[in-house]
Amino acid sequence: MTTESHTTAARERIGRSEEHEGMDEITILWISEGMSCDGDTVSLTAAMQPSIEDVVLGLIPGLPKVNLVNKVLSPSLGGEDFLAPYRAAARGELDTPFILVIEGSVPNQDIIEGDGFWTSFGNDPATGQPQTINWWIDQLAPKAWAVVAAGTCATYGGIHGMAGNPTGSMGLGDYLGWDYKSTAGLPIVNVPGCPIQPENFMETLVWVLQHAAGDAPPPPLDHMLRPQWLFGKTVHEGCDRGSYYEQGDFGLDYNSPKCLVKTGCWGPVVNCNVPKRGWMAGIGGCPNVGGICIGCTMPGFPDAFMPFMDEPPGGALSSLVIKPYGAVVRRLRGVTNEMVNHEPKWRHRKSKLTSGYDPYWRP
Amino acid sequence: MTTTESRPTGRKPAQLVDMSWDPITRIIGNLGIYTKIDFANREVAECHSTSSLFRGYSVFMKGKDPRDAGFITSRICGICGDNHTTCSNYAQQMAYGIKPPPMAEHITNLGEAAEYMFDHTIFQDNLVFVDFCEAMVKATNPTLLARAERTDAPRGEIHGFRTIADIMKAFNPFEGEVYKEALRVSRVTREMFCLMEGRHVHPSTLYPGGVGTMPQPSVFTDYLSRLMHIIDFIKKAVAMNDDVFDFFYEALPGYEEVGRRRILLGCWGAWQDPAVVDYRYASMNEWGKAMYVTPGVIVDGKLVTNNLIDINLNMRIMLGSSYYDDWVNEQPFVTHDPLGNPVDMRHPWNQTTVPVPQKREFDGNYSWVMSPRWYHQETDKHLALDTGGGPLARLWSTALNGLVDTRYVKAVDGKVRIQLPKGESLPETTLEWSIPKWSNTLERDRARPYFVAYAAAMALQFLEESMELVRAGETKVFQDFEVPDEAIGCGFHEAVRGVLSHHLVIKDKKIANYHPYPPTPWNASPRDIYGTPGPYEDAVQGQPIFEENGPDDFKGVDIMRTVRSFDPCLPCGVHMYMGKGKTLDVVHSPTYGASHG
Numbered sequence: 001m002t003t004e005s006h007t008t009a010a011r012e013r014i015g016r017s018e019e020h021e022g023m024d025e026i027t028i029l030w031i032s033e034g035m036s037c038d039g040d041t042v043s044l045t046a047a048m049q050p051s052i053e054d055v056v057l058g059l060i061p062g063l064p065k066v067n068l069v070n071k072v073l074s075p076s077l078g079g080e081d082f083l084a085p086y087r088a089a090a091r092g093e094l095d096t097p098f099i100l101v102i103e104g105s106v107p108n109q110d111i112i113e114g115d116g117f118w119t120s121f122g123n124d125p126a127t128g129q130p131q132t133i134n135w136w137i138d139q140l141a142p143k144a145w146a147v148v149a150a151g152t153c154a155t156y157g158g159i160h161g162m163a164g165n166p167t168g169s170m171g172l173g174d175y176l177g178w179d180y181k182s183t184a185g186l187p188i189v190n191v192p193g194c195p196i197q198p199e200n201f202m203e204t205l206v207w208v209l210q211h212a213a214g215d216a217p218p219p220p221l222d223h224m225l226r227p228q229w230l231f232g233k234t235v236h237e238g239c240d241r242g243s244y245y246e247q248g249d250f251g252l253d254y255n256s257p258k259c260l261v262k263t264g265c266w267g268p269v270v271n272c273n274v275p276k277r278g279w280m281a282g283i284g285g286c287p288n289v290g291g292i293c294i295g296c297t298m299p300g301f302p303d304a305f306m307p308f309m310d311e312p313p314g315g316a317l318s319s320l321v322i323k324p325y326g327a328v329v330r331r332l333r334g335v336t337n338e339m340v341n342h343e344p345k346w347r348h349r350k351s352k353l354t355s356g357y358d359p360y361w362r363p
Numbered sequence: 364m365t366t367t368e369s370r371p372t373g374r375k376p377a378q379l380v381d382m383s384w385d386p387i388t389r390i391i392g393n394l395g396i397y398t399k400i401d402f403a404n405r406e407v408a409e410c411h412s413t414s415s416l417f418r419g420y421s422v423f424m425k426g427k428d429p430r431d432a433g434f435i436t437s438r439i440c441g442i443c444g445d446n447h448t449t450c451s452n453y454a455q456q457m458a459y460g461i462k463p464p465p466m467a468e469h470i471t472n473l474g475e476a477a478e479y480m481f482d483h484t485i486f487q488d489n490l491v492f493v494d495f496c497e498a499m500v501k502a503t504n505p506t507l508l509a510r511a512e513r514t515d516a517p518r519g520e521i522h523g524f525r526t527i528a529d530i531m532k533a534f535n536p537f538e539g540e541v542y543k544e545a546l547r548v549s550r551v552t553r554e555m556f557c558l559m560e561g562r563h564v565h566p567s568t569l570y571p572g573g574v575g576t577m578p579q580p581s582v583f584t585d586y587l588s589r590l591m592h593i594i595d596f597i598k599k600a601v602a603m604n605d606d607v608f609d610f611f612y613e614a615l616p617g618y619e620e621v622g623r624r625r626i627l628l629g630c631w632g633a634w635q636d637p638a639v640v641d642y643r644y645a646s647m648n649e650w651g652k653a654m655y656v657t658p659g660v661i662v663d664g665k666l667v668t669n670n671l672i673d674i675n676l677n678m679r680i681m682l683g684s685s686y687y688d689d690w691v692n693e694q695p696f697v698t699h700d701p702l703g704n705p706v707d708m709r710h711p712w713n714q715t716t717v718p719v720p721q722k723r724e725f726d727g728n729y730s731w732v733m734s735p736r737w738y739h740q741e742t743d744k745h746l747a748l749d750t751g752g753g754p755l756a757r758l759w760s761t762a763l764n765g766l767v768d769t770r771y772v773k774a775v776d777g778k779v780r781i782q783l784p785k786g787e788s789l790p791e792t793t794l795e796w797s798i799p800k801w802s803n804t805l806e807r808d809r810a811r812p813y814f815v816a817y818a819a820a821m822a823l824q825f826l827e828e829s830m831e832l833v834r835a836g837e838t839k840v841f842q843d844f845e846v847p848d849e850a851i852g853c854g855f856h857e858a859v860r861g862v863l864s865h866h867l868v869i870k871d872k873k874i875a876n877y878h879p880y881p882p883t884p885w886n887a888s889p890r891d892i893y894g895t896p897g898p899y900e901d902a903v904q905g906q907p908i909f910e911e912n913g914p915d916d917f918k919g920v921d922i923m924r925t926v927r928s929f930d931p932c933l934p935c936g937v938h939m940y941m942g943k944g945k946t947l948d949v950v951h952s953p954t955y956g957a958s959h960g
Contacts, residue, residue: 033386033393035418039441039564045485045546046553046563053537053546071386079384116686116720120393120415122386129723130415159438164423166718194438195564254575254841274562280550283585284557284567290575291567294434302435307428309570359717360693361425363870 022214023064027098028205029086029140030070030150033121033133034104035160035169039195040151041070041103046280047198055206063209067096083122090139097145097183099208102137105153105160106175108168109134110351118167137175146182146208147172148189150201155190155225156299157347163303166357170347171299173225184211186218190225194296197274200230224299224341226271234337235267235286235293238276242267254290264309265292269337272297300340312336378403380914385413387926394887394931397725398903398922402914407922410896410903412887413723417686417731421716424877429455429846429869430571436865436879437565444564445478445556446858447865447879453635454865455571456642458852464839465637467573469829472634472655473586474559474566476822480593480815481552481563482859483754486930487811488534488545488600494924495607496534496542503910503920510614517609518602521789527610530603541603548593555586573841580833587826590819595786597819600812601794608805615909622804622902622925625663629737629748629885630760631674631864632658633857634821644701644853647671652766655821656857657774659760660737660748664798666763667739671855674737676700678864678880679709679745681734684727684889690715696868696876697851707738711866711878712851732884734891745891749898750861750882752807752930754814757857758796770827771820781816784823804902804921807928846872858882860930886929899926 032038044052050060056068069085080087088094107118109132120130141147149172152158160169172188173180180188189208191201204227210216220228236242244250244259245268251258261268267275267287275288286293295305305312314336346355380402385395393416399409420439424432433451437444449471456462463471493499500508511528524530533541553563559576561567568575576582611618632654639653651658651671658674660667668674682689690713697712699705706712723729736745750756758779761767767774771782781794796813799806832838847869854865861882868876888897896904902925910920 033416035416037438037441037444037564039438039444042441042564046550048550079386082386112720115722117415118417118720159435160418160423162423162435164426166419166422167417195441253843254570254573255839257577260575279557279562281554283554284561284563286561286567289561289568290577291561291569292575296565302431306431308434309428309430355423357422358425359422360715361875362694363426363873363875 023097023212025065025096026212027067027069027085027094027096028101029089029098030101031121031136032071032103033119034102034154035107035119035167036104036153043195043198044201047202048281049199050202050206060206062213062215064213066209089143092143099146099148100140100144101148101150102154102172103150105157105169105171106133106137108349111168111353141176144182145184146186146189148208150191151196152192152194152296152301155192156343158194159302161347163356165355168353168355174347175349187221187225189219189221192226192297197277198280199277230273231271231297233273235270235272235275238273239267240288260287260292262311263292264311266295266305266312267293269333269340270295270298295340298340299343303344304340375403377401377408379408382919384919396926405908407903407906410900411725411729412889412897412899413730414732414887417718419718421878424874427874429867429874432867432874432877433569433571439879439881441564442482443478443859445474445560445566446856446863448566448569449475450854450856450863450865452569452571453854453856454852454867457644458850458867458869459571459844459846461572461842461844462641463573463842466578466829466832466838467840468635468637469825470559470574470576470578470840472825473822474556475634476818476825477552477556477559479818479859481549481556483811483815484545484552485549488541491808491927492534493536494920494927495531496539497528497531498535499920500531503912503918505911507614511610514610516606518606521602522599527606530607544596548596551589551593555589558582558586570841572844576840578833578838578840583826583829590822591786594783594819595789597816598783598789598792601816604809604812608809611805617907618909619801619803620907621921622906622928623801624749624898624902626661626802627746627748628661628751628756628759628802629862630659630756631855631857631862632656655767655769656757657761657764657766658855659764661759661763662739669764675853676704677738678711679707679736679738680711680714681709681736681745681891683734683892684729685733686719686721686728686731687733688717688719711880712868714878730889732888734888734897735880735885736891745893747895747898747901749886751802751810752928753857753859753861753882754810755807756861757814758810759798762798770824772817781820783816783820804925804928848872883931887931899929
């Protein structure tokens with residue numbers, strides 16, 4: 001088997017002017033060994049607009065040649081051979097610039113007394129012991145051309161950063177610092193979602209690659225470093241059950257095709273485009289197909305939204321005053337949106353675990 | 364120490380070489396396989412399986428609202444999150460004393476059927492079969508490939524490939540015809556999944572008490588029309604897999620020993636019959652047997668039990684090589700089950716998970732995975748059951764039980780008959796899976812495409828029954844409930860790669876204890892307190908090596924085939940450990956990197 005033809009096609013760089021300041025080749029070093037389920041990688045393989053093969057095999061015009069190194073997707077070699085490009089990058093010797101993609105949240109290694117680790121990626125050649133994810137991020141983030149966080153675990157801590165967790169897990173922003181800048185001067189590019197909506201991620205990645213090629217400005221990000229065009233609107237604004245809300249017509253249990261706010265949907269205050277875009281190929285989603293929005297793209301996820309199956313605080317009032325609809329509702333939603341757009345105080349790099357973890361918890 | 368009896372001897376002095384695969388690509392999570400290989404006798408002398416990831420679901424679920432359990436536990440797995448949500452909802456429904464409307468069961472069953480079809484297809488064709496593809500066989504067993512080129516494929520009129528080598532070529536990663544078609548099919552089946560459960564991986568429309576999916580006729584039409592366009596792909600996959608695996612037995616005598624274990628299979632059953640299930644613990648034996656995949660524990664080819672109550676009570680979570688403190692001195696959460704049977708301290712209902720990060724020592728503790736075992740009262744042994752990667756145990760148990768008798772799937776005489784309708788190019792087809800002679804690598808892999816066919820056939824029945832309900836106006840999908848102050852529950856289900864259970868204890872309307880046991884802890888477990896190795900370790904340890912390469916350019920394909928036959932989680936990619944850092948150019952695709960450093 002050969003992939004020479006694909007390589008050539010990718011290198012021809014059709015559709016780009018000869019004069020550009022961007023790069024011709026870039027490597028994506030994807031690490032999914034954070035605290036994660038690898039669901040973002042799996043979700044990625046569902047993307048068709050564009051698909052990951054389209055990008056890697058050079059079907060999208062104007063991109064640099066892309067070398068993807070991902071444990072799940074890459075047909076590279078395992079063990080040390082698989083780790084070779086990561087090791088080269090950690091030494092500063094990789095022969096191309098690289099984008100570091102992190103999947104999964106970052107556990108707090110500093111709360112461990114003595115030896116041990118929460119999660120690892122290969123072994124330390126000197127000791128033969130597992131090499132922590134923290135070590136890799138510490139080595140790679142300062143040398144990365146860009147850092148992309150894939151999924152809510154990596155962006156904001158997500159499920160593993162939940163109250164009562166024993167690992168002190170947090171997102172990349174809390175780990176690297178929110179003022180982190182890559183060698184290209186970019187902040188972390190956050191693509192939240194539990195998991196990522198496939199096309200949301202691919203579209204963001206393509207924009208970053210177009211920027212690498214010198215053909216596009218950096219992707220526009222909001223204050224939580226999310227792509228603005230994907231996360232600038234709420235679930236509610238794209239939901240096809242929204243008109244029921246505006247009519248004050250609410251489902252009282254999950255048998256109803258009407259608005260789900262009273263049964264736990266956080267759509268009015270959650271930044272996400274899934275009901276509008278669907279989950280894949282326009283199919284599926286959340287409230288539009290009968291699932292309450294549990295805020296899985298948000299910095300406050302999951303704690304700020306639990307228990308999921310109860311009406312959100314503020315929802316009763318905002319749905320009651322829906323008739324004199326307007327400024328009041330928008331302001332109430334603004335207040336709640338502000339509240340859930342912040343991470344809990346226990347996600348930090350201090351050497352003390354403050355998540356409320358109690359191993360012997362009994363009611 | 365191995366569970367499986369030792370293989371015949373006639374041995375040369377051992378020539379041992381350490382070989383390790385860590386991280387293993389093409390899987391979810393962090394799995395490492397560490398072996399000692401005896402090149403003089405061409406067999407694996409020792410194997411340790413280690414996982415280097417702790418996440419802590421059973422810890423941070425404590426104190427939470429029990430209704431949130433399904434939403435949270437979905438996030439355990441990035442490929443079969445829905446299996447966890449479904450299983451959690453089963454456990455909650457027992458605890459809340461409710462039964463979802465029939466339509467909700469059908470929609471859940473259809474979602475799970477799509478999940479099985481998706482996951483098994485992408486795993487078998489885009490991952491497992493890479494170990495059997497032309498490029499890999501050329502690099503590991505060139506004389507075998509030469510023979511494959513001369514061997515006509517017996518089922519060529521079904522799948523369209525003339526020789527065995529032609530099939531192997533079609534599985535070459537990223538270029539082979541079947542490899543690419545399988546990626547397409549995996550997207551179509553995920554669309555089918557999203558029609559029922561909203562989102563893949565983590566579903567949005569599943570609740571304890573039912574679903575939120577609106578049972579409009581178009582939902583079922585959209586699912587059916589997609590299914591009918593992939594039905595011939597399924598028939599072809601079965602034929603291709605049979606041809607290749609039969610060829611391996613014939614061309615490499617003794618290959619049945621690769622990955623062979625003593626027959627110790629567990630299956631917890633899948634797909635509820637809405638007419639029978641009521642989720643009560645007391646009647647779990649009855650509704651468990653009515654599931655459309657029959658639960659069972661199989662020891663040495665005999666069915667030990669198909670009673671979910673027995674299965675439940677004899678679960679034991681052992682330590683021995685894992686990074687946790689013991690909990691035997693804690694207060695038990697559950698002393699007796701609802702029928703008054705005593706519940707062991709090592710049962711998931713009573714487990715307390717206390718992580719203790721520490722160094723990895725192969726003669727001490729070396730894994731974040733614990734060792735689930737099933738206590739066999741007759742022999743007083745804690746059995747390291749495996750799942751056969753899921754389909755092997757499911758088909759085996761269903762065939763031995765002989766209870767499934769549906770429109771398209773029937774279990775009779777140690778066989779499972781699956782009837783698939785006419786598709787775009789192939790006629791109506793009846794497939795028949797028979798209980799094999801061995802629980803080994805090839806049979807684990809062979810069972811997988813048969814189970815895809817099984818899932819497709821069951822989906823047809825669920826679709827028909829759903830439409831009957833729609834036409835009768837029975838479209839309720841959710842049953843309301845109150846969370847009790849105190850309750851216990853358990854859910855039994857099949858994740859794609861095998862047994863899945865969730866155990867739940869509620870106190871003061873909060874989760875007091877929650878322990879999910881997915882298949883991978885069963886399969887990937889380390890040595891337990893008695894020194895009994897886990898199934899990966901046991902299957903690899905002692906297996907013969909057929910690869911033609913010596914220690915210097917050893918790739919370990921037979922070992923990787925064995926580990927992957929258990930479906931250790933994830934699709935895609937081609938990776939192999941290469942002895943001494945050598946790269947294998949035929950597998951290495953330059954556009955995918957790995958040429959650095």
